[in-house]
Amino acid sequence: MKIGPDCVPCILKMCLGFIRKTELGDSEAFELFNDVMKIPSLKGEDWTVTSPDVIEKVMRISYEMLGDENPSHLQSTIRDKMKYPLPEEQYQQMKGQLANTRRLVYFGDNAGEIVLDKLLISTLKELYDLDVTFVVRSMPTLNDVTLTDALDIKMNKVARVLENGIDGPFPGTRMFRCSPEIQDIFRQADLVISKGGGNFDSLDEDKKRYGQKISFLFLSKCYLYEKLLHTPLEAPILSNYYD
Template identity: 30%
Template sequence: MKVVLECIPCYMKQVINAVAQTECSEEKARQIMYQILPMIPELDSEETPAVNSTFVLRKINELLEIEDPFKDAKRKSNELALSLVPQLRERINQSEDPLYTACQISVAGNIIDLGIFSDYDLEATLQESLAKRFFRDDSEEFKERLCSAHEVLILGDNSGEIAFDKLLAEELRRRGVRVRFVVKGQSILNDATLEDAALVGMGEVAEVMTNGNGYLGTVVQARSQELIEAMEQADLIISKGQANYESLESTQEAGDKTYFLLRAKCEIVAKNLGVDLGSMVFARNRNE
């Protein structure tokens, strides 16, 4: 998915949201904004929004002189999500279709996107997600293919959300498949890292690995050799969130074994998916 003109305001919103995580003065925040603005024309219009946003976010961190301005927000989102896990696990266990319910819960956590939303109501989003079905829904096809699968790779997205992803990994494990879970190799935005995976206990149900870099999404050319091999080896891939969709949709590397699990929080992503803004999606990659 290539950038479009409408991506430009989103870059600036990311500046505002990142600065809001700190005790930065209004004057310094204004100066940071002014220093980011000249970068915008230099961003590659042939790249994905995920790649260009990464460059903007790295520059913000440099100007703030903070390695991870979202550190505290990530901790809070993990703690909130973990507090909800017991009741959600029970909801899955009582469901007529536990895997589908686990996917609904997993995608609800996708609302924790501090690059787009400065605030969110996780519990309300959970109730909404559990009451709706996926707008684009290839879950039945996924379940059929899962019957003959040996290994599923999950490309993780945000902190907080990762606690719900653990419930999905648990449900996949019940079906006898090996689960591997991918986090970021370096801090970027509020994306999940090894620290977040350890906090939610992801290692109890899945083999945790990093993508080897600090880009948003899964940038094909930036993948570690370990991730390249893991994607090739997996029978099925679940790709969480918008940034992973932006960087992998229609690619041969994702192939037809990749399923995108996300909420369309951006009008451009929604249009690309052919769904309404805010829709939940469980859609197989088409790499035509």
């Protein structure tokens, strides 16, 4: 999904948020923010990229100034309740596809959610005969899951854990940037589960090219999601692409 006007203030707010969590002085914070504001998409000059493309540029600028490859790798909180249920039609469609799936590829998202990811994968393996590959970021990006995070909770006990091979702090998944191994696994998968908005924004650009069956799982956090998927804000989204 290409970036839209609503993405600009959201990305800038995110940038300001992790600046405030560092020890930068005011002058350094101004310098970092000014450099971020030079990114063409944040000036309204380029609408052909995805949100993760822009966030990667923000992260690279931050790394250069902070000398830290992970200035905002923070623990996330788990929502204590879900106000909206998953859409029933999409849920039943996904169950039907899982019944015909042997090779499942699961793209992780938030590090704070991986305990639930592990529980979901364990449950799916009890219900279906699945060979699962869990894919994580190769470089620390925002609060996204890395290999260390996955191994800390022993994700490797329920799935093969692989890094995506992307050589930058890219908070999403684009196949042409992934390692050849991940590209092959993706092509051979019977079903792909993609977690998080960043993975949706980026992998959505690849779905027609590769023709894979993908179930996107994420929260409706902005107007663009509301408009595209007809969901209220903060509602959980299950969007299947099985064409």
